Amino acid sequence: MTSILEKSEKPIQNIPVSAASGLTCKACGALHPISPAHVCEECFGPLEVTYDFSKFNPVQLKKQIEAGPRDIWRYAPLLPVQPHSLTLTGVGYTPLQRAWNLSAKLGIDELYIKNDAVNPTHSFKDRVVAVALAKALEFGFDTIACASTGNLAGAVAAAGARAGLKTYVFVPASIEPGKILSAAVYGAEIVAVDGTYDEANRLASQVADEYGWGFVNINLRPFYSEGSKTLAYETAEQLGWKLPDHVVAPIASGSLYTKITKGFKELINLGLVAAQALPAMSGAQPAGCNPVATAYSTEAGEITPVRSPNTIAHSLAIGSPADGYYSLQIARQTGGIIEQVTDAEIIEAVKLLASTEGIFTEPAGGVTLAVLKKLINQGKIRRDEKTVIYITGNGYKTQSALEGEYNLPQPIAPKLSAFEKLLG
Numbered sequence: 001m002t003s004i005l006e007k008s009e010k011p012i013q014n015i016p017v018s019a020a021s022g023l024t025c026k027a028c029g030a031l032h033p034i035s036p037a038h039v040c041e042e043c044f045g046p047l048e049v050t051y052d053f054s055k056f057n058p059v060q061l062k063k064q065i066e067a068g069p070r071d072i073w074r075y076a077p078l079l080p081v082q083p084h085s086l087t088l089t090g091v092g093y094t095p096l097q098r099a100w101n102l103s104a105k106l107g108i109d110e111l112y113i114k115n116d117a118v119n120p121t122h123s124f125k126d127r128v129v130a131v132a133l134a135k136a137l138e139f140g141f142d143t144i145a146c147a148s149t150g151n152l153a154g155a156v157a158a159a160g161a162r163a164g165l166k167t168y169v170f171v172p173a174s175i176e177p178g179k180i181l182s183a184a185v186y187g188a189e190i191v192a193v194d195g196t197y198d199e200a201n202r203l204a205s206q207v208a209d210e211y212g213w214g215f216v217n218i219n220l221r222p223f224y225s226e227g228s229k230t231l232a233y234e235t236a237e238q239l240g241w242k243l244p245d246h247v248v249a250p251i252a253s254g255s256l257y258t259k260i261t262k263g264f265k266e267l268i269n270l271g272l273v274a275a276q277a278l279p280a281m282s283g284a285q286p287a288g289c290n291p292v293a294t295a296y297s298t299e300a301g302e303i304t305p306v307r308s309p310n311t312i313a314h315s316l317a318i319g320s321p322a323d324g325y326y327s328l329q330i331a332r333q334t335g336g337i338i339e340q341v342t343d344a345e346i347i348e349a350v351k352l353l354a355s356t357e358g359i360f361t362e363p364a365g366g367v368t369l370a371v372l373k374k375l376i377n378q379g380k381i382r383r384d385e386k387t388v389i390y391i392t393g394n395g396y397k398t399q400s401a402l403e404g405e406y407n408l409p410q411p412i413a414p415k416l417s418a419f420e421k422l423l424g
Contacts, residue, residue: 019055020080023047023222026326034080036139036214038221046322047222049080051266058271062241065233072127072230078266079230080223084134086163091126092230094118096238096388101356106376110386112244114235115359121182122394123315123362124256125155128227132216133159135223141214142166147204148217149197149252149315150179151362151393156216157188168213170204172197175314178397196309198320225255232263235388236273243267243275245385248372250364250392251283251292251338252316254323260390261330279388281336282381283327284371286311286346286363292324296331296338303328312343312401313363315393337380341370347405349373350395360395368392 023032027045038047061077068074072092073083095115103111116124129152136144145168146156153169160167169183173192184190193200201218208215216224236243243264249257261281267273285293288311291303306319321327331338341349350366352373353359361369368389375381395401412418 018080018082019051019053019077020049021052022050024050036135036141036219038219049222049226051078051080053078053266053270056270061270062272065237072130072227075230075233078233078270079131080226081131081134081138084137086137087130087133088120088126088159088162090120091130092119093234096235097357097359099357102353105352105356106373108376108381108383108385108387110384112235112239112386112388113353113357113359114231114388114390116231116390116392117359117361117365117394121151121154121158122397123151123155124228124231124390124392125152126159127230128152128224128255129155129159129216131227132214132220132224133163135220136165136214136216137163139214143168143211143213144216145169145204145207145213146216146218147171147197147201148183149317150175150397151315152217153179153183153188153190154186154397157183157186160188161186168207170200170207172200172314176398176400178399179314182397196307197318198305221255225259228256228259229263229266231256231390232260233267236264236267239386241273243273244279244388246280246282246381246387247336247390248282248284248368248375248387249390250316250368251285251324251327252318252321252364254283254292254321254327256390256392257281257283258323258326258330261334278334280385281330281334282371282375283331283336283338284368285338285340286313286316286367287340287342289313289317289319290340291319292321292327293338293340295324295328301328311346311363313346313367314398315362315364316367337375339371339374341367341374345370345374347401350402351405353391354395359391361391362393362395362398363401364393365391365395 025040025045028043030042070093097113099111099113119126143166147170167188170191208218251257289309291306303324309317346366349370
């Protein structure tokens with residue numbers, strides 16, 4: 001591999017060294033050194049970054065965070081890599097919007113929307129890619145790649161362009177054309193696979209082994225996934241260093257859901273919040289690809305993969321979720337619920353969010369909001385619970401999901417009389 005650090009750009013200086021101490025197997029607990037690896041050599045379980053937080057003073061750390069840049073790198077000491085000047089700018093520290101209008105519609109007192117659709121490529125994937133790319137540069141990869149249901153493809157393509165790396169993205173050929181275009185425009189090589197995401201991911205894994213490229217969600221996955229926990233950090237900080245009572249987040253692979261939970265745990269362990277218990281962590285899936293929701297409702301201990309996903313929420317259509325088992329554990333341990341909703345409910349939720357809060361979300365956000373609505377109606381989220389939902393992608397890339405929902409207006413003559421006739 002040719003080291004990208006031979007370029008004139010270097011890691012950003014004067015940033016505290018990461019507290020990352022190694023990789024630990026989530027299945028057997030075996031310890032591994034930090035390297036581009038994602039599978040335990042002992043039991044083939046998934047690897048996760050671990051940290052030594054003992055050196056941090058919570059008062060000083062909080063002051064340092066609050067004085068930091070208004071992006072994910074304000075939390076640099078709690079991430080597994082030093083920030084790099086070749087990563088995209090403006091990633092993270094997205095709005096936490098008090099949803100007054102939506103709260104009134106749903107009958108809940110205090111609802112917040114964490115709107116990650118305003119990141120550089122309009123999804124939360126910019127967070128995970130920023131961390132993975134910085135680590136790829138540190139390891140010296142000259143090519144980065146991913147398997148994607150759409151949003152990750154755009155995030156990797158943009159980040160690769162910024163860093164001057166060769167970039168490949170593997171996607172199911174059936175995803176929304178807007179998401180393919182949003183990756184192609186950055187110059188990435190698009191590999192459209194005639195199959196499901198899981199089939200595209202298997203091919204990408206073979207390529208990673210054969211060519212030694214840096215796949216952000218394969219051999220760089222332990223570092224990549226750590227970017228998601230910054231959503232938890234920001235939520236707590238924007239709530240005045242307090243945790244919500246209840247959270248609803250979408251579940252695809254389960255990585256986002258589990259890492260938000262990890263972020264909340266770390267805030268408690270670091271003493272940055274007064275809470276001693278996690279929020280109730282609820283998860284949302286579409287009925288057309290619902291392996292985790294099904295396992296939750298049937299009280300199963302394992303996940304049965306969905307072989308042929310069929311949903312408008314393409315970004316959640318992962319039939320064999322890598323972190324599905326751990327998502328089940330979290331929901332059960334925190335008092336959360338993993339629920340599913342139909343395509344019709346998803347579309348209605350997309351329209352509801354836009355018409356009440358001015359946020360146009362992709363179908364994944366519709367899944368999250370529709371599940372929130374269902375849980376409120378079932379009495380499983382109380383009116384007095386401080387609740388946060390995560391909107392992870394922008395609807396402008398998935399406008400095809402709303403085809404036929406609105407009638408385009410007929411043109412009128414440029415005369416006042418014609419307008420008054422239109423008014424009736």
